[in-house]
Amino acid sequence: MTITLLVGTTKGAFLLDAGADRQGWMIRGPFCDGWGINHMIGDPESGTIWAAGGGQWPGAGVWRSTDHGESWQVSQFANGAANDWIAANAELAEEWGMEVAPAAPFDGTVDALWSLGRANGRLYAGAKPAAFFASDDGGVTWELLPALGEIPGRESWEPGAAGLTLHTILPDPEDARRIWIGISAAGVFATEDGGENWDLRVRLANEPASGDHPPHPGHERETASGTIGLCVHNMVKAPGDGELLYQQNHHGVFRSVDGGRSWRDITAGLPSDFGFPIAVHPRDPDVIWTLPLNGDSKGRFPPDASAAVWRSRDGGQSWEKCQNGLPVKDCYFTVLRQAMATDSGTPAGVYFGSNSGSIFASLDEGESWQAIAQHLPTVLSVEVLER
Numbered sequence: 001m002t003i004t005l006l007v008g009t010t011k012g013a014f015l016l017d018a019g020a021d022r023q024g025w026m027i028r029g030p031f032c033d034g035w036g037i038n039h040m041i042g043d044p045e046s047g048t049i050w051a052a053g054g055g056q057w058p059g060a061g062v063w064r065s066t067d068h069g070e071s072w073q074v075s076q077f078a079n080g081a082a083n084d085w086i087a088a089n090a091e092l093a094e095e096w097g098m099e100v101a102p103a104a105p106f107d108g109t110v111d112a113l114w115s116l117g118r119a120n121g122r123l124y125a126g127a128k129p130a131a132f133f134a135s136d137d138g139g140v141t142w143e144l145l146p147a148l149g150e151i152p153g154r155e156s157w158e159p160g161a162a163g164l165t166l167h168t169i170l171p172d173p174e175d176a177r178r179i180w181i182g183i184s185a186a187g188v189f190a191t192e193d194g195g196e197n198w199d200l201r202v203r204l205a206n207e208p209a210s211g212d213h214p215p216h217p218g219h220e221r222e223t224a225s226g227t228i229g230l231c232v233h234n235m236v237k238a239p240g241d242g243e244l245l246y247q248q249n250h251h252g253v254f255r256s257v258d259g260g261r262s263w264r265d266i267t268a269g270l271p272s273d274f275g276f277p278i279a280v281h282p283r284d285p286d287v288i289w290t291l292p293l294n295g296d297s298k299g300r301f302p303p304d305a306s307a308a309v310w311r312s313r314d315g316g317q318s319w320e321k322c323q324n325g326l327p328v329k330d331c332y333f334t335v336l337r338q339a340m341a342t343d344s345g346t347p348a349g350v351y352f353g354s355n356s357g358s359i360f361a362s363l364d365e366g367e368s369w370q371a372i373a374q375h376l377p378t379v380l381s382v383e384v385l386e387r
Contacts, residue, residue: 001387003385
């Protein structure tokens with residue numbers, strides 16, 4: 001078996017390869033023409049890798065490699081300012097071997113791609129501003145699934161700090177009709193019919209919260225009205241149970257046992273109610289990891305500038321601090337929403353990347369950590385491909 005970490009950064013995609021022992025990591029990249037890559041996923045059977053990203057200059061698109069990163073092709077969703085520059089500077093562009101690209105299928109609709117998901121033979125992509133796409137040919141061509149844009153009240157959705165981003169896609173591997181998505185700052189949505197209809201699922205469970213956490217400024221309205229707030233940061237689906245979900249929200253960590261129809265606050269025991277990533281054990285649905293930060297307006301770095309991953313073995317009823325091998329002094333990095341993942345090893349491996357360009361790995365489920373890569377560009381996402 002080989003294991004590859006799929007690392008999206010602000011300066012392209014990187015691949016970190018190791019054998020079954022998860023030692024001696026080799027770094028390859030950057031790929032995807034230096035685009036900002038917000039998320040990556042891979043197919044363990046074929047080895048195909050997809051990378052979603054883009055921005056104002058290159059436009060938006062999904063890159064794919066069918067030879068484990070040796071070559072890449074892009075499915076362009078929308079052209080960016082680079083194409084306008086080429087058109088306006090034809091002689092210079094010709095001298096540099098640059099040509100105007102044809103119109104892309106979603107020009108004017110999306111600025112960048114932020115997330116990918118795959119299940120039941122179908123590939124999904126989420127965009128900024130929030131839009132939902134699907135591909136039935138492995139990412140070569142894409143179609144817009146329009147129902148998300150037709151939800152009543154869509155015009156009132158407020159963007160998060162990074163914009164109105166559809167950043168999390170969780171298809172149900174057992175039921176092609178069921179998909180959950182997270183949009184900042186519009187909330188958690190779910191479909192039971194393959195994207196024809198969507199429900200907002202942000203209701204707070206009918207029980208007291210597990211801790212005394214005042215609402216984050218700007219979220220008083222949602223909390224007071226019996227919801228968890230609309231700014232979901234990341235969400236994961238637990239193994240073996242089609243209804244068990246966890247999320248890191250802008251102001252707490254929450255658990256749902258009913259597919260997001262209601263959520264219970266499990267923040268008590270953590271040093272902060274703010275953070276971005278959350279990960280779940282590949283086999284045990286009660287084991288989760290998160291990395292709290294000190295707060296939205298306080299710098300977004302680990303509390304007391306001491307890096308720690310917090311682990312729960314009982315579905316969030318209690319938490320323990322795991323920081324052996326992490327920088328415990330003068331640490332001011334941020335770990336972003338898609339930058340934590342797990343592998344299926346025994347014990348499970350846990351990985352996260354920082355905005356300071358480091359990748360940390362734990363091969364014993366959080367007990368100890370080591371840096372396996374440093375000095376990369378800002379890490380936006382980390383996923384695992386095992387073959």
